[in-house]
Each structure stands twice: as C-alpha cells, then as structure tokens.
Amino acid sequence: MVIKSADFVASNTDLARCPAADKPEYAFIGRSNVGKSSLINRLLERKNLARTSSTPGKTRLINHFLVNDEWYLVDLPGYGYARISKKEREKWEEMIRKYLTRRPNLVNTFILIDSRIEPKASDISFINWFGEQQLPFTIVFTKTDKLTVNAVASATAAFSAKLKEHWEEMPEYFVSSAETGKGREEILALIASGNSDFGRFLSQNE
Ligand SMILES: Nc1nc2c(ncn2[C@@H]2O[C@H](COP(=O)(O)OP(=O)(O)OP(=O)(O)O)[C@@H](O)[C@H]2O)c(=O)[nH]1
Ligand SMILES: [Mg+2]
Incomplete structure (x- = not known):
C-alpha cells in the first residue's frame, strides 16, 4: 500500500463524538513506551504525526487519523501508566472498552x-479480554531491532507460552521495528485486505 496522505482528524474522549463510522478503522494500543507512536509514524511514513496530537502519559484520548481518504488509523493511549489514580485508570478503561466493543467500523x-x-x-489479561469479547486483533512485537533473531524467537515463544495457558493456539502476531521498518508490509497488507472486505460488506448491504 502506498501512503498518499495521512492527516490527523480529531481527538475524543467520547465514542459518540468520533468521526462517522463510514470507513474501515484500525486501532493501535499498547502499554506506555511500547513504541506505538514510532511504529505509527513508520507505517504512515510521517515523522511526527502520532506524537503531535497526543501528550504522552497525560491526556487519554481516542486519536483518529485519516489515511489515503480511505481508512482510519486510531491511536489509543497506552495502558499501564504508573502515575495515574485508580479512578482515572477505571475511567480510561471504561472509555476504551466501550470504544473497542461498540465502534461498528473497527x-x-x-x-x-x-x-x-x-x-x-x-x-x-488485555489479550484474554479480546478473546472473551471475540474481537479481532493482531499482536505486534515492537523494537525487535534491539534483539538478535534468536532473542526475538525466545521472546515470542515466552509470550506464546503464557498465552497458551488460556488459548489453544497462539493468536496471529507480527514482529516489527520502527527503526528498520520490519513488519510494516505485513501490517499494511492486513489493513489493505480489511479494507477490501469492508468495501464488499458495504456493497452487499446497500
Ligand atoms: N530501537 C528501537 N527503539 C524504538 C523503536 N520504537 C520506539 N523506540 C524508542 O522507544 C521509546 C518510546 O517510543 P514511542 O514511539 O514514543 O513509544 P509510545 O508507545 O508512543 O510511548 P508513549 O506515547 O509515551 O506511551 C523512544 O525512545 C523510541 O525512540 C524501535 O522499533 N526500535
Ligand atoms: Mg506515543
């Protein structure tokens, strides 16, 4: 997929105020410092797109970007911030759960x-919750340029061993690096395929 355009659209705390659900949408989430902004910028080939709209660790917003006038990328702020109150965290989790379970074009x-x-x-437990809710997701291991090929393999194996306590099979995953661009093509290919399914779904339901 060629990225012709990528523009920040809006930040929201409320699902009801998000842009019209008329385009396929893909969310990115992970704990703070996981490398989310870097990966999004690498995917979209923009230097500072993801960073400019959000204040890391402070404002918890649902950030929409429109790509190629065709699909939305949603940057969801990280969970696992150390310095927030329990009440704040609960509020944030509720907003995210609502968004993830009710956004029709996700x-x-x-x-x-x-x-x-x-x-x-x-x-x-976040991944298990996706399973319980039967929500589609893909795991993306980040920063793999910092590890040897063997160390990446052990890291994914260790993660998969943990997940297999609850899952029969390891869910789909990619390995990525914002530094080298590894994983970019796989992620964009999954999005392109989702976009064409979404188009087919819309035309069948017209
Ligand atoms: N080597 C390497 N470093 C990375 C990679 N991705 C991110 N980093 C570094 O990891 C740190 C965090 O990256 P961010 O992209 O800001 O992470 P984030 O998840 O958006 O963080 P917050 O929004 O602050 O929660 C930065 O110092 C990045 O330079 C990567 O693929 N490889
Ligand atoms: Mg960030």
Missing part, C-alpha cells in the same frame, strides 16, 4: 508488545 486492533520485556500480566 476492523482490527493491533496490540503492541515490547519484545524486550518479559510477558506482563496486564498485557495477557
């Missing part, structure tokens, strides 16, 4: 996992 969510960090209980 085709897929990319759940980012730092390949250098041991599996975290909060990541595992």
Whole structure:
C-alpha cells in the first residue's frame, strides 16, 4: 500500500463524538513506551504525526487519523501508566472498552508488545479480554531491532507460552521495528485486505 496522505482528524474522549463510522478503522494500543507512536509514524511514513496530537502519559484520548481518504488509523493511549489514580485508570478503561466493543467500523486492533520485556500480566489479561469479547486483533512485537533473531524467537515463544495457558493456539502476531521498518508490509497488507472486505460488506448491504 502506498501512503498518499495521512492527516490527523480529531481527538475524543467520547465514542459518540468520533468521526462517522463510514470507513474501515484500525486501532493501535499498547502499554506506555511500547513504541506505538514510532511504529505509527513508520507505517504512515510521517515523522511526527502520532506524537503531535497526543501528550504522552497525560491526556487519554481516542486519536483518529485519516489515511489515503480511505481508512482510519486510531491511536489509543497506552495502558499501564504508573502515575495515574485508580479512578482515572477505571475511567480510561471504561472509555476504551466501550470504544473497542461498540465502534461498528473497527476492523482490527493491533496490540503492541515490547519484545524486550518479559510477558506482563496486564498485557495477557488485555489479550484474554479480546478473546472473551471475540474481537479481532493482531499482536505486534515492537523494537525487535534491539534483539538478535534468536532473542526475538525466545521472546515470542515466552509470550506464546503464557498465552497458551488460556488459548489453544497462539493468536496471529507480527514482529516489527520502527527503526528498520520490519513488519510494516505485513501490517499494511492486513489493513489493505480489511479494507477490501469492508468495501464488499458495504456493497452487499446497500
Ligand atoms: N530501537 C528501537 N527503539 C524504538 C523503536 N520504537 C520506539 N523506540 C524508542 O522507544 C521509546 C518510546 O517510543 P514511542 O514511539 O514514543 O513509544 P509510545 O508507545 O508512543 O510511548 P508513549 O506515547 O509515551 O506511551 C523512544 O525512545 C523510541 O525512540 C524501535 O522499533 N526500535
Ligand atoms: Mg506515543
């Protein structure tokens, strides 16, 4: 997929105020510092697109970007911030759960996992929640340029072993690097295929 245009559209706290659900949408989420902004900027070949619209660790907003006038990329702020109150965290989680379960045009969510960090209980339970809700998602291991090929393989194996306590099979995953662009083509191919399914779905329901 060639990225012809990528523009920030809006930031919202409320699902009802998000842009009209008339285009296929893909969300990106992960714990703070996982490399989400870097990966989004690499995907869209824009230097500072994802960073400019959000204040890391502070404002928790649903950020919409319109790509190629065809699909939305949604940057969801990270979970796992240390310095927020329980009440704030609950409010944030409720907003995210509502968005993820009720946004009708949401085709897929990319759940980012730092390949250098041991599996975290909060990541595992977040992924399990997707399973329970039967929401489509893809795991993306980030920052793999910092590890050897063998170390990446052990990191994904360790994560998969944790998930297999709850899952029969390891859910689909990609390995990525914002530094080298690894994984970019796979992610964009999944989006392109989602876009064409979405188009077919719309034309069948006209
Ligand atoms: N080597 C390497 N470093 C990366 C990669 N992706 C991100 N980083 C670094 O990791 C740090 C966090 O990256 P961000 O893209 O800001 O992460 P984020 O998830 O958006 O973080 P917050 O929005 O602050 O929660 C930065 O110092 C990046 O330069 C990568 O693929 N490889
Ligand atoms: Mg960020």
